[in-house]
Amino acid sequence: MYKWIRLSKAKRSFNYASRLIDCDISTPFPIAYIEETSVFGLKNSYYISEHIDYDFEFRALIHNPKFPDRELLLKQFAEFTFNLHQNNINFLDHSPGNTLILKTDKGYKFYLIDLNRMRFENMTFDKRMHNFRRMWLSKTMIKVIAKKYAELYNKPYQEIHEVMLKHSMAFQHKINRKKLRRSGRKMQFGTK
Template sequence: MLHYNINPEYKSLIKEFRDIKTWFHKEGTTIYKIRNEIKIIEIDRLRLCVKSFGRPNIINKFVYAWLRKSKAQRSFINSEKLLKLGIETPEPIAWLEFRDRFGFITHSYYISLYQEHAFTFEGVFGKDLAAREDIIRDFAHYAWEQLHLKGVEHLDLGQGNILVRPHAERWHFSLVDTNRMRFNRKKLRRRGFVNLRRLGGSPIEMSMLANYYAEAKNKNPFWGIIQLSFYKLRFQTLRSLRKAITKPFIYLLPAH
């Protein structure tokens, strides 16, 4: 059974979307494929970014059936919220879910317009890029002024989820992979550094980021460097510990 929601401006595409299981694996160009697969596909002269989510494990099957919206739904809803706040993200087109007779998701997709960009933030850290410091500075101001000051927390704010493109005065940024987000997070005005902990720059690059972020907040740069260093070290330590604990049990959860 198909469940979906489509942006009213693109309702003419619903016929094609209904057959997505048929054409997704045949059409387009894959740009990412690990747990999920992302493809660039052209339909009716529109360049679309189509994300096929991997099938949930046995626990999440029950969660998405009755307790929580799917990743596809949340991607669509959160992208709409971002745009309403004036925060760039690729325009959401539709989400689609196929469920079996028990209500469990078998296939799910999120579709957005493809957004042109120069590179992701992965092309900034550790790269011999002339504008590297300018990009880091502009992103630090963006993180404070456009995200944290507005109470927006992207829970997967890693390099691959930040699109970067040049602009006349400042570098511009756009967020993708929006299924895990929080809004109205007033405490981010005090603890915004914690949301930058997933970024994987060198110690010098992270210090640069912390310095410019503190500058955007009119705070002490040295204290900013200490805070970001602490949150990043804590994040890395807890992640390593979690992997060590869960590794013996990971094989108990089927991939599909």
């Protein structure tokens, strides 16, 4: 399918990285992609990018409520994501492990990785809020991000907070239900 109908993950990652850089959104610089094919189609594909010596992933902010500069980082993350949305970029894998953070003399710099799932489309208000759902944000984190996003988007804080919270909680409940079902099956059928 990838050889004839759809671009490989590696080629998509390369193209999307170039597009992000054109929009002044940080991602490791794309160097090349390699595709191994046969008469039957794509066998393997590889994406090669610059190595970023980052300080931590966004995930660190979730697991440590007392993380240094946490509130500042959340506000800057809101700005970073707002910039994505303003450029009509819907990063479908916008999740804690796909945002690398580098501390610089001027503050913090955010880098997106794992780029092969993206849409370039008009980012409506609901799509913008929906795009935060995979970040696994706590209610406290949502308050900080929603407040900053509301300032940038020129929309009432309460409206941003309500919709962002709705999407985030729905996603977390969905994942937790799946985990519960899986653990229930293991208990019911046993694993030997």
